[in-house]
Amino acid sequence: xxxxxxxxxxxxxxxxxxxxxGSVTTIIILLISIFLFTEGWGLFQSSTVEKGYILCxxxxxxxxxxxxxxxxxxxxxxxxxxxxxxxDDIPIETLRMDDVAGLYTEQELGPNFxxxxxxxxxxxxxxxxxxxxxxxxxxxxxxxxxxxxxxxxSLKDYFGGKEWFPTATxxxxxxxxxxxxxxxxxxxxxxxxxxxxxMAVAIYLAELASPRVRKILKPLIELLAGIPSVVYGxxxxxxxxxxxRDLFQLPVGETALAGSIVLAxxxxxxxxxxxxxxxxxxxxxxxxxxxxxxxxxxxxxFRVVIPYASSGILAAIILGIGRAIGETMAVLMVTGNAAxxxxxxxxxxxxxxxxxxxxxxxxxxxxxxxxxxxxxGAILFxxxxxxxxxxxxxxxxxxLD
Amino acid sequence: MKQAIIFWLFxxxxxxxxxxxxxxxxxxxxxxxxxxSWEFLTSEPTDGMTKGGIxxxxxxxxxxxxxxxxxxxxxxxxxxxxxxEYAGNNFFVKIIRIMTNNLxxxxxxxxxxxxxxxxxxxxxxxxxxIAGSLTLGLLALPLIIRVTEEALKSIPxxxxxxxxxxxxxxxxxxGxxxxxxAFPNIMTGLILSIGRVSGETAPILFTAAAYFLPKLPSSxxxxxxxxxxxxxxxxxxxxxxxxxxxxxxxxxxxxxxxVLIMNLIANFLRRKFSK
Numbered sequence: 156x157x158x159x160x161x162x163x164x165x166x167x168x169x170x171x172x173x174x175x176x177g178s179v180t181t182i183i184i185l186l187i188s189i190f191l192f193t194e195g196w197g198l199f200q201s202s203t204v205e206k207g208y209i210l211c212x213x214x215x216x217x218x219x220x221x222x223x224x225x226x227x228x229x230x231x232x233x234x235x236x237x238x239x240x241x242x243d244d245i246p247i248e249t250l251r252m253d254d255v256a257g258l259y260t261e262q263e264l265g266p267n268f269x270x271x272x273x274x275x276x277x278x279x280x281x282x283x284x285x286x287x288x289x290x291x292x293x294x295x296x297x298x299x300x301x302x303x304x305x306x307x308x309s310l311k312d313y314f315g316g317k318e319w320f321p322t323a324t325x326x327x328x329x330x331x332x333x334x335x336x337x338x339x340x341x342x343x344x345x346x347x348x349x350x351x352x353x354m355a356v357a358i359y360l361a362e363l364a365s366p367r368v369r370k371i372l373k374p375l376i377e378l379l380a381g382i383p384s385v386v387y388g389x390x391x392x393x394x395x396x397x398x399x400r401d402l403f404q405l406p407v408g409e410t411a412l413a414g415s416i417v418l419a420x421x422x423x424x425x426x427x428x429x430x431x432x433x434x435x436x437x438x439x440x441x442x443x444x445x446x447x448x449x450x451x452x453x454x455x456x457f458r459v460v461i462p463y464a465s466s467g468i469l470a471a472i473i474l475g476i477g478r479a480i481g482e483t484m485a486v487l488m489v490t491g492n493a494a495x496x497x498x499x500x501x502x503x504x505x506x507x508x509x510x511x512x513x514x515x516x517x518x519x520x521x522x523x524x525x526x527x528x529x530x531x532g533a534i535l536f537x538x539x540x541x542x543x544x545x546x547x548x549x550x551x552x553x554x555l556d
Numbered sequence: 557m558k559q560a561i562i563f564w565l566f567x568x569x570x571x572x573x574x575x576x577x578x579x580x581x582x583x584x585x586x587x588x589x590x591x592x593s594w595e596f597l598t599s600e601p602t603d604g605m606t607k608g609g610i611x612x613x614x615x616x617x618x619x620x621x622x623x624x625x626x627x628x629x630x631x632x633x634x635x636x637x638x639x640x641e642y643a644g645n646n647f648f649v650k651i652i653r654i655m656t657n658n659l660x661x662x663x664x665x666x667x668x669x670x671x672x673x674x675x676x677x678x679x680x681x682x683x684x685x686i687a688g689s690l691t692l693g694l695l696a697l698p699l700i701i702r703v704t705e706e707a708l709k710s711i712p713x714x715x716x717x718x719x720x721x722x723x724x725x726x727x728x729x730x731g732x733x734x735x736x737x738a739f740p741n742i743m744t745g746l747i748l749s750i751g752r753v754s755g756e757t758a759p760i761l762f763t764a765a766a767y768f769l770p771k772l773p774s775s776x777x778x779x780x781x782x783x784x785x786x787x788x789x790x791x792x793x794x795x796x797x798x799x800x801x802x803x804x805x806x807x808x809x810x811x812x813x814x815v816l817i818m819n820l821i822a823n824f825l826r827r828k829f830s831k
Contacts (some may be wrong), residue, residue, distance in 0.1 A: 166727045170642060176631050177638030180701065181655040183694055187662070187670045194673050355569035363563060364570075372574065374823065379577050381748070381815045383755025385784045386808050389791045390580050393801075420580070423573060453559035474661075481663025483758040484784075488792055508665040508758070515669070515762055520677055532669040536662060543661035547654065 187536065195530030198313070201523045202305035203327045204288075210325065211279055211287045211300040218242045223308050224316065226326040229286060237284060245284040252289060254278075276300060288325045313530070319494040319505075321514060321524040329527045331534070333496045337411070337504035340497045341486060342479035344415030345422055346472060352419075353426035353475075354468070360427070361434035362456055373431070380424035388488035391417035396489055403501055409491030412500040417485045422475040429474060433467020434460055470550040477542035481535060483508035507531050581812060588809030591802040597810075600770050606799040610807055615772055616685075616780030617754050620764060623689025623776070624753050628696040629746055635697075636704025636742075641730055660698035665758040667695045672762040686776040688764025695759055696749040703745025707738040740829035744822045751818030755811055757784040783811050 203223040204210060210226065212218060218240055221229075228234040229247055238244040255278045256264065256271075264270050272293040279285045279300035287300060294302060308316075308329055316330020356376075360369050395416050400408030437460045445455040461468070491503025492513060505513075511528050518524035595609055602608035635656075643649040671691030681687040711734050719729040735742075757765075765785035773780050787807040790800045 162725060162727075166725055169727050173634050173638035173642055176634035177643065177649075177652055179631055179635055180659045180697060181652055183697070184655050184659055184662075186674070187666065190670055190673045191666070352569055352573050355566045356573050359566045359570040363566060374819075376574070376577070378816070378819050379581075381751050381755075381819060382581070383757070383784050383811050383815065385755065385757045385788050385791075386584065386811055387580070389787060389804060389808050390583065392791055394583070420577070423577065427573075451559050453562055477661055481661075481665065483663065483665040484788060488788070508663055511665050511669065512758060512761055515672070529669060529673070532666050536666050539661055539663055539666075540658055543658045544654070547657060 184540075188533070191529055191533040191536055195526055195533045197521075198329065198523060198526040198530050199307060199310065201307065201526060203308055203329070203523055204306050205324045205326075206522070207291050208288060208325065209291050209294060210303045210306065211285075211289065211294070211298070212303060213279055213283050213285050214299070214301050215283050216242060216245075216301065218303075220304060221306055222312055223306055223326040223328055224312060224318075226306060227318075227320075227323065227328055230288075230325055243283075247286055248282050248284045250278055250282075250285055250287040250289075255287075255289075272298070317496060319510070321518075321527060327523060327527075329523075331531075333494050334505060334507045334510055334531065335534075336496055337490075337494075338480055338506040338508075340500070340504060341411050341414040341418060341490060341506055342476055344411060344500055345418035345479045346476050348415055348419035349422045349426055349475060350472065353423050353471075354430060356423075356427045357430035357434055357468075357471075358456060358461075360431045362452075362460065373428075376424050376427055380428070384421065384482060385484045385488075387417055387421050388485035391485060391489040399501075405501055407491060407503065409489055409503055410501050411490060411497055411504040414486045414490035414504065414506070415500065417489050418479045418482055421482065421485060422479055425478055426471050426475045429471035430464075430468050433464040433471065436467065437463045466549050470546045473542055473546040473549065477539050477546065480506075480542070481508055481539050483512050487512050507535050511535075584805065584808045584812055588805035588807075591806030592809060596806055601768065601803070606796060606803065610783065610786060610803070610810065612769055612772060613781040613783045613786040613807070614810070616765075616769075617783045619685050619773065619780060620688050620692055620760065620782060621750055621754050623685055624692035624696055625746065625750065627690055627693025628700050628749065631693075632697050632700030633704050633742060635701045636708060637730060637735075639701070640705050640708040641726075641734070656698050656701050659694075660702070663758075664695060664756055665761075667691055668759040668762055670694075671759060676763055682777065683762070683764055683766070683779045684777045685764060685773060685780055688760045688780070688782075689776075691759045691763045692753050692756060695756060696753050699749045699752065700745050703748070704738075704742050707741030707745070708734060710741065711737050740825050744825050747818050747822045747825070751815045751822075754814050754818075755784050757782075757788055760785060783807060783814075787811065 204226070210221065216237065218237060221240070225234065225240060230249055234240065234247065236244060236246055255275055258278060259274050264274060272295055275287065275289050275293055276297065276299045279287045285300070306326055313329055314331050316328065317332050318328040318330045319333055320328040360372060364372065391413055396408035396413050398408070399405065399410060399413050399416075441459055441463065442455055445459045446452070450458070486506050487509040490505065490509065492505045492509055493503035494505045494510070495502070497504045511531055514524065515528050518528060597609060597614065598611050599609035600612055601610065639649070639652065639656075643652070668691065671687060671694070675681050675687035675690050676683060679687075715733050715737060716729055719733045720726070724732070760782055764780060765782045766779040767789055769779060769781050787804060790807065791804045
């Protein structure tokens with residue numbers, strides 16, 4: 156009697172443990188999205204101005220706020236009048252610490268620069284068009300300029316921004332476009348390269364190869380999917396990068412093309428395996444009826460087997476793209492990592508995962524750059540999650556009409 | 557005629573692809589074999605990583621693999637048992653299944669970010685074996701769940717019915733009949749995921765891996781060197797890239813060898829028990 160009760164309790168305990176473990180993956184996905192988005196969302200609330208510094212203007216100035224990009228344009232000399240930003244028609248005069256120090260003699264600044272805060276205040280208040288970029292520690296209650304509220308990046312500037320300079324001063328620039336386009340550019344190149352070869356091998360394995368050859372080749376190809384990406388990256392760095400440099404006579408071989416080739420090699424096993432499985436789902440009866448109607452083997456493959464397997468093949472392509480988009484190490488090693496919008500395959504590019512891997516080590520926890528990188532992670536997460544779900548839907552679609 | 561040409565083309569392309577893929581392995585083996593020696597495998601890197609060996613990296617990867625499997629294996633197997641033995645076909649289970657598939661498709665760098673923010677910063681483990689193991693464990697989870705589920709699925713229902721008919725409870729049936737029968741296939745999954753985990757770089761970049769560490773870790777809160785990260789470092793950022801090349805080839809060969817051995821063991825197990 157007692158034993159039975161104990162058993163029942165044990166059953167219940169284990170079932171609960173199993174149930175809990177079963178929901179672990181769901182919990183992890185939820186946790187990942189919560190963590191990435193909460194860390195990343197801070198980007199839109201934090202100041203992109205270098206830590207410990209402020210921007211200030213003359214009290215007469217009607218400008219209330221600046222965007223990170225406007226700050227950069229002003230200090231680069233691309234915007235020269237407040238009129239361009241909606242203010243009065245006054246030329247902008249940028250003042251950094253050094254500029255102010257140059258305006259006054261050593262005596263005026265004091266032997267230990269004790270009058271510096273005063274002079275900073277004076278420099279800004281006496282110039283109507285001034286835009287000062289000063290250390291926060293020198294700004295006290297006596298300051299006679301207008302300190303601008305923290306410069307934050309807007310969603311629109313982030314998603315439409317064309318520049319990624321996470322450590323630029325006075326203001327860092329976080330524009331997603333070059334990274335996003337770099338990622339898509341490299342991934343699409345990889346799929347275009349891998350697809351014809353992958354399909355050829357899949358068709359060969361599914362339709363032409365003798366069972367013995369197939370039995371040897373298939374596990375070998377699956378084995379290649381298990382080789383670490385850093386090894387592929389190393390191979391690309393040693394062989395493919397110099398090859399591209401010499402072949403196209405480029406100054407550097409680390410280009411989008413190198414990334415595409417390495418990714419294509421890495422994506423091949425996945426594409427071959429999934430596409431071959433799809434091709435083999437075609438019922439024998441369908442193939443035999445096609446052959447019996449007088450179609451050649453090739454016509455049967457092309458008109459019956461491939462159309463029947465098309466949803467599975469499409470899923471293979473999409474999964475391949477998903478894998479290529481998220482690949483980090485190999486791409487980081489061979490693409491040159493220049494954060495510019497790519498125009499040809501022969502230019503260095505930088506992808507989203509490579510950016511995270513390259514920059515997170517330098518960004519201190521909680522800084523704007525750290526938040527920006529988590530936002531990149533969140534975007535990557537959403538992108539690949541969408542791709543997996545899409546591939547799933549396509550694969551589940553009923554074959555034939 | 558047309559058919560002959562096209563099929564011939566397919567054959568040539570297939571053999572070209574296979575040849576390319578294997579020439580990569582061949583290249584690494586050919587260049588790396590010269591670097592492999594007893595000293596290389598058992599000593600620390602010296603002279604700015606141009607000489608010496610990779611022992612600390614081997615030990616580090618070993619610890620990370622053990623740690624990640626301690627995390628992923630029990631949870632993964634229990635989750636697989638739930639999915640195949642307990643879960644019906646309701647909405648909740650469908651969601652879980654989709655999530656498990658999707659977790660497998662999430663890029664490893666995203667796991668790295670997550671591990672950094674949760675384990676390293678929030679739980680304050682710092683860059684450590686435990687933070688890296690937990691991160692890698694999460695990454696390996698979907699693979700182990702899938703393999704367990706498939707292994708359990710291949711056990712015929714007559715086993716279960718027979719056991720239940722003899723008066724065994726459901727838990728006893730699972731523990732004494734179903735699991736032992738599925739065990740070899742589950743082990744196959746474990747071994748394959750060891751191969752996968754030992755080569756992952758991105759998840760440990762910010763959770764565990766150290767650039768250079770002459771001493772071995774003494775607790776789970778220590779940083780470690782790891783083979784894949786070591787290869788990345790000496791391939792891209794050494795002071796004298798040419799001088800470190802032999803070391804890099806050797807490290808790449810060790811990594812490939814681990815994956816090959818794990819696959820061989822898995823294949824052997826699969827063949828031995830699939831009768």
